[in-house]
Amino acid sequence: MKSGFIAIIGRPSAGKSTLLNTICGYKISITAQSPQTTRNKIRGIYTDTDKGQIVFLDTPGYHISDKKFNNYMMEAVHSSISEADVVMYVVDSTKVLGKEEQEIINIVNSSNKPLILVLNKMDIKNKALEEMRGLLAVNIKPKAILEISALKEQGITELKDALIENCPEGPLMYPAEYYTDQEPEFRMAEIIREKAIRRVKDEVPHSIYVEMADTEYNEAENTMWVRAFLTVEQESQKGFVIGHKGETIKKIRIGAQRELNKIFPYKIKLDLRVKVNKRWRRKDYLLKGILK
């Protein structure tokens, strides 16, 4: 039996969250069109009772910037690599390899961990693919290279086998039926944030975070009442989230509630509000809480 921790790294929008969801067959990490929506090291767990178990550490997309916010994200990338037995590096096969990609390659090359290179989005036709394969082959020495489509679920079985194969020998770390060790409140917040970002990604791209204010379980009705705040940075962003006559926030609430009801074993009643916390991104105490 094999068992190990896998760090998923790659540029924003390479498809890391989609891949995690495809492998674990469950809604683990949030996905959205706009880059850098994953802010935490989120664990997804995949178990094959004959072969072994892999526990994923999902890291935010690698992004070069000297802004404080990105520095925290980079710390998360480094720390999840250091915690991992295997590094899975996901490359968007439709994008040209740029300076950021070279930075990631330097990090994975210096990590001394077994590396699995994944070329994602192979369902999209790409004339520059041969050139990319060539460039990667010179720069990086992975244990295996897998060409997949996380979205269309192609090449996933082979990838899972390659990952398990490169893990150390050991017993299962979590019971076989576990998908994630995230706290329920954290998962709720992620799902709400995903719905919000999808609705207002043009107006308020990265400045929303979800504060879970209160939850109360009613045993007789098997219902969980949840109050959460969509927190934005500026007064002017509040209106976009609320929308005309409250339409936008209503859609976010209903979408999130529907999804939460699929995941949790009780009925969720969501009370969703908006509030402003000026420049939360630059507040260290908040960032530490988000990235814990």
Ligand SMILES: Nc1nc2c(ncn2[C@@H]2O[C@H](COP(=O)(O)OP(=O)(O)OP(=O)(O)O)[C@@H](O)[C@H]2O)c(=O)[nH]1
């Ligand atoms: N065509 C195609 N699109 C994909 C594939 N995998 C992911 N995508 C799309 O690429 C976009 C980004 O995917 P994510 O999974 O959110 O990417 P990520 O790497 O987790 O992004 P960050 O959270 O920003 O780090 C989404 O619109 C996905 O639907 C794929 O195999 N094929």
